[in-house]
Amino acid sequence: MENEQKEKIEKFLHSKGILKELRRVAAAGRKSLVITFERLLEFDMGLAKHLLDSPSDFFNTAGLLLEGITKIPGLRLRVAGLDKSTVVHNVHAEHVGKFIQVEGILTRSSEVKPEVTEAVFRCRRCGEENRILQVGDLFREPLICENPNCGGKNAFDFVVESTAFRDWQSLCLQEPPETLRGGRMPRRLDCIVRDDFVDKAVPGNHVVITGVLRVVREGRRHERKKTFRKILFVSHNEVLQKGVEEAELTPDDNAKIKELAKDPWIRNKIIQSIAPSIYGYEAIKEAIALQLFGSESVDLFDGTRIRGDIHVLLTGDPGTAKSQLLKWAANAAPRGLYTSGPKASGVGLTAATVRDELSGSWSLEAGAMVIADGGLAAIDELDKMDPKESNALLEALEQQTVSVAKAGIVATLNTRTALLAGANPKHGRWEPNLNFSEQINIDPVLLSRFDIFFVVRDVPTPDGDRAVAEHIANLHISRKLPTRPPMSTDFLRKVIIYSRKNLDPKLSKEAAKVATDFFVEWRGNAKSQGNPVPIAIRQYEGIIRLAKANARMGLSDRVTVEDANRAITLIKRSLQEAGVDVETGKHDIDILMTGKSKSQHDKVKRIYEIIKELEGEHGGAAPIDEVKRITGEEGISSSFVNQT
Known part of the structure; x- marks a missing residue:
């Protein structure tokens, strides 16, 4: 039997096509001859079965024969492409x-x-x-x-x-x-x-x-x-260029989705199908839907890249279903991953060098953002992550890569991932009298990478409380929703796959004008002396991303004025919740960009001016009591002076 298989392998290796490829391998100085399993199967079904059942014998025999044919020591035969993969x-x-x-x-x-x-x-x-x-x-x-x-x-x-x-x-x-x-x-x-x-x-x-x-x-x-x-x-070993776009859909799936594209209410139906067991939160669900559909990144002529993935941050009072929304999104995404900041694996959220168990040497290991490449990463309790992760996450969110240079390993890994993050307020509950960045333990530079912010409040209202309580009670009694969502999670996942695979909506001039007019109008408010800057270019880019995702969600290949207006509505809501200075009531993007509002920056500047004046008057250090007296007369509290 062994001699029979050896003869078959030898005959296969001496076949015309193989000998031609062997000459190419030898000329290129390569160490491997790669064949497909299908090719071996077509040559001899019994030989293909011998490979599957006794691979060590097959490869040892093939290796010896190849060395004899080519006189190249160590030449290997490699087989690719079996009929099916095992998970x-x-x-x-x-x-x-x-x-x-x-x-x-x-x-x-x-x-x-x-x-x-x-x-x-x-x-x-x-x-x-x-x-x-x-x-x-x-x-x-x-x-x-x-x-x-x-x-x-x-x-x-x-x-x-x-x-x-x-x-x-x-x-x-x-x-x-x-x-x-x-x-x-x-x-x-x-x-x-x-x-x-x-x-x-x-x-x-x-x-x-x-x-x-x-x-x-x-x-x-x-x-x-x-x-x-x-x-x-x-x-x-073959690297697949496989994102969610490569997932297979049946002809029946495609037919149903194309029919759905004709529905003028398609966007609302998709939003109603997001986390249907969680009551309310329509705006948050719309943002999650837009994340799942996403928009294409733009590769520019000079080699730079504008990301297309949308990043969303949820924060607010405890017990408001933030974690449940994150888990649902990770489960519904064609490629999704859920983890918690403090419970992330030893390599953290991005990547790290770790000791390899097999060799004992250093190896490069991927974290959550890298593993979720091409999909969605849902990270809870982002405020409790290791501070060392913050810098790596900055690169992962904006540049969509992670660079590692440690223990002799230098590498750059892809993180083309939409991030849905959850975080808790520093003081347990949300304080409406404090600015957004003062209540959340996340570096302002990292905050600025998010496109949309939501503050989820637990405010008692008789009608709202009754509606939520009845919704939850009904889930316990009947174990199903009072009204069936327009789409099942499985079908919604297929719609997302179809859209990302087939649609790259182009921004129309009309939609671009709407977005630009909004941006310029809001920025115009800062022309008046003393007014803060309400919006930055990052928010404008966010509007474009959201508008493109809106078009994708509508299964359209063109971004319309309606798409742009829906994106602007979300951005305005986000800035209302996270970008308003509670002291002045004005929109101030510095809260998200620097962690302090313009009014706070002005106070700090005034405190330093007073200190400098007093230093000149006293010939040295400025008396703190005198500093507090003068600042108090100008409306600056002692506690703010102490913090400064």
């Missing part, structure tokens, strides 16, 4: 020793290390060089000299210059967020890749990997545990 959580004991294909997101990659394939040792006694083929995981050394006239024992020098090495790298594959429903934890699978397929992918890449599943004993060698660890030894 990580379905890789079980039955797959051990088999050739399988697994699809997922790469979350960790180690540095590339040299691995010995054939070691050379020089006998200290006679100088004879002994060659030891390195098979398995442990380094093998000679016990006795191969020279029959010597017989020296345990007296050898390792000859690095004559030893054969190959590149080695460990990877970690994780189930993609879009396959996780119902709160199931993602499973991981360790992988090992060698030779010219190292560094083919970086953390955050969506990959499909073929390889041989093997096991190694867990724990230390002397413990002799009965359980083993699964490791996929990679044959082929």
Whole structure:
């Protein structure tokens, strides 16, 4: 049987097409010949089955034959493209020793290390060089000299210059967020890749990997545990350019969605289908819907990029369903991930270098924003995140990349992700007499990266309280909504996929004029001396993003005046809640950009002027009591002076 399979492999490798490709491989100096499984199947079905059932025998035989044909040592045959992929959580004991294909997101990659394939040792006694083929995981050394006239024992020098090495790298594959429903934890699978397929992918890449599943004993060698660890030894690794747009829709799905596009109330129906079990919050639900649909990023001629993803921040009183909204959005998104700031994995929200379990060296591991690349990241309690994450998150939100330079690893990972974040007020409940940035423990520079802000208040009103209470009671009694939402979450997800896959709405001149007129009009209010700047260019860019997302939500390829007006309404509401100086009642974008309103900046400036004047009068330090007396006469409180 073995000879029969060997003859089939040899015949396959000597076929006309393969020999032609081998010549190309040799000319290019490559170490691998890549074939598709379909090609092997067409040549001989039995040989293809032999690969699946006995991959080690198949590849060992193919490797020896390839070396004989090409005279290139270490030339490998790699097989790509099995008929179907196995998800990580379905890789079980039955797959051990088999050739399988697994699809997922790469979350960790180690540095590339040299691995010995054939070691050379020089006998200290006679100088004879002994060659030891390195098979398995442990380094093998000679016990006795191969020279029959010597017989020296345990007296050898390792000859690095004559030893054969190959590149080695460990990877970690994780189930993609879009396959996780119902709160199931993602499973991981360790992988090992060698030779010219190292560094083919970086953390955050969506990959499909073929390889041989093997096991190694867990724990230390002397413990002799009965359980083993699964490791996929990679044959082929392909990076997929796969966002939510690549998900497959059936012809029936496409027909239903095209029919839906004719409905003039499509936007309202989508908004009503957002988190239907949560009562009210129409504006927040509209913002979440726009996040899910998103807009295309714009790559400019000079290499810069304008992001298309929309970032939303929810804050306010406890018990107002903020976390539930985040969890619903992460579950409904075609690719969504939910995590909590203080409970994020050891690598945090972006990326970090960690110790690799297989090699013991430093490796690069992706955080939540990288794993959710191309989708939505819902991060709760953003105000409690590690302060060290703040700078990395700045880059992740605006530039949509994360740069890592640590422990000899330098890399840039993609974070093309819409962020829906939740945060709690510093003082437990929202204080209407304090400015937005004073109540939330988030760096103002980070706050400025968000497009929309919502403050969720728990204000008692008899009618509102009764409506919410009856809504919740009905959920407990009948376990269903009093009125059915226009779309199921599954169908809404398909609409989002269709829209993102097929539509890139173009901004009409009329819509652009509406957005520009609004921006210029609001900015014009700042011309009067002493007035704060109410809106910045970032909010204008936000209007464009929201308008494009509105068009996508309406399944349209053109941004209309209506889309622009809806975007402006959301921005105005957001600035009313987060960008108004409570002291003056005026819109002031400095609250979000710098953390202080213009009136506060003016007070600080006046305090410094008074201190400088008093220093001149007293020939040195200004008396604090005198500073407080003068500032008090000008309406500046002692507490503000102390803070300054």
